[in-house]
Amino acid sequence: WGLKGVGSALGPDCMKHPLTIPGGTRQSPINIQWRDSVYDPFLKPLKISYDPATCLHIWNNGYSFLVEFDDSTDRSIIDGGPLENQYRLKQFHFHWGAINDWGSEHTVDCKFYPAELHLVHWNAVVYPTFEEAVMEGDGLAVIGVFLKLGARHEGLQTLVDALPAVKHKDTVIEFDVFDPSCLMPSCPDYWTYAGSLTTPPLTESVTWIIKKQPIEVDEDQLEAFRMLLFTSDGEEEKRMVDNFRPLQPLMNRTVRSSFQ
Numbered sequence: 001w002g003l004k005g006v007g008s009a010l011g012p013d014c015m016k017h018p019l020t021i022p023g024g025t026r027q028s029p030i031n032i033q034w035r036d037s038v039y040d041p042f043l044k045p046l047k048i049s050y051d052p053a054t055c056l057h058i059w060n061n062g063y064s065f066l067v068e069f070d071d072s073t074d075r076s077i078i079d080g081g082p083l084e085n086q087y088r089l090k091q092f093h094f095h096w097g098a099i100n101d102w103g104s105e106h107t108v109d110c111k112f113y114p115a116e117l118h119l120v121h122w123n124a125v126v127y128p129t130f131e132e133a134v135m136e137g138d139g140l141a142v143i144g145v146f147l148k149l150g151a152r153h154e155g156l157q158t159l160v161d162a163l164p165a166v167k168h169k170d171t172v173i174e175f176d177v178f179d180p181s182c183l184m185p186s187c188p189d190y191w192t193y194a195g196s197l198t199t200p201p202l203t204e205s206v207t208w209i210i211k212k213q214p215i216e217v218d219e220d221q222l223e224a225f226r227m228l229l230f231t232s233d234g235e236e237e238k239r240m241v242d243n244f245r246p247l248q249p250l251m252n253r254t255v256r257s258s259f260q
């Protein structure tokens with residue numbers, strides 16, 4: 001994982017995954033070079049409407065902790081922005097570092113943030129299931145939000161308080177009301193580009209929407225992420241840290257901005 005990513009981009013089964021997938025032309029994450037991004041006046045504002053009651057549970061899947069949502073209806077969706085359809089919220093999760101100097105997957109002008117939030121949505125207008133959408137170029141839309149060290153985030157705290165209950169891999173707890181909108185920065189500005197999942201199967205199915213403005217969290221909240229474990233109960237403990245993929249080549253892509 002992360003900076004130790006030599007020979008392996010992902011996951012514990014190191015050395016099996018090359019740093020980039022053969023033939024990949026739109027892999028993620030990337031460095032966003034602010035001055036190379038191109039303002040697109042035709043980009044619309046991103047519309048977000050989440051129903052907090054669609055929240056289901058938190059689980060530790062051995063890579064990150066995921067907050068999963070009921071995506072059987074269109075109750076929690078995003079629309080507008082660079083998207084041609086509305087996309088349904090399926091889950092959100094984070095990537096973070098062992099220390100505050102790194103942890104995000106994307107960088108801005110080569111700067112890492114201590115953590116990055118990913119809200120994962122799929123195109124249920126065109127595809128019948130998430131699993132099918134994951135295999136299609138316009139199947140997924142992931143909103144990326146950078147976390148920076150600062151004031152305590154009250155909305156995040158309800159999630160942080162639940163983390164000890166999912167310390168080990170394959171643990172899950174019910175989490176039945178949470179509004180992920182509280183994790184959105186106030187500024188509407190974003191970058192967008194065509195990319196991929198950053199964990200296996202690395203499919204090139206993601207329209208990335210990266211918010212320009214980070215949200216602030218405090219040290220205790222980041223430390224709470226770092227006390228989670230990659231390992232199951234009874235195994236030798238490995239702290240869940242540095243669960244970010246190394247930067248991938250931009251290749252023939254342009255990052256567009258919604259702002260000048």
Ligand SMILES: NS(=O)(=O)c1ccc(C(=O)NCc2cc(F)ccc2F)cc1
Binds near residue numbers: 200
């Ligand atoms: N870090 S990220 O935002 O890019 C990301 C988002 C979602 C997934 C995911 O759903 N994986 C599981 C998964 C993948 C499939 F391809 C099919 C099913 C499935 F559950 C992986 C990475």
Ligand SMILES: [Zn+2]
Binds near residue numbers: 093198
């Ligand atoms: Zn992610």
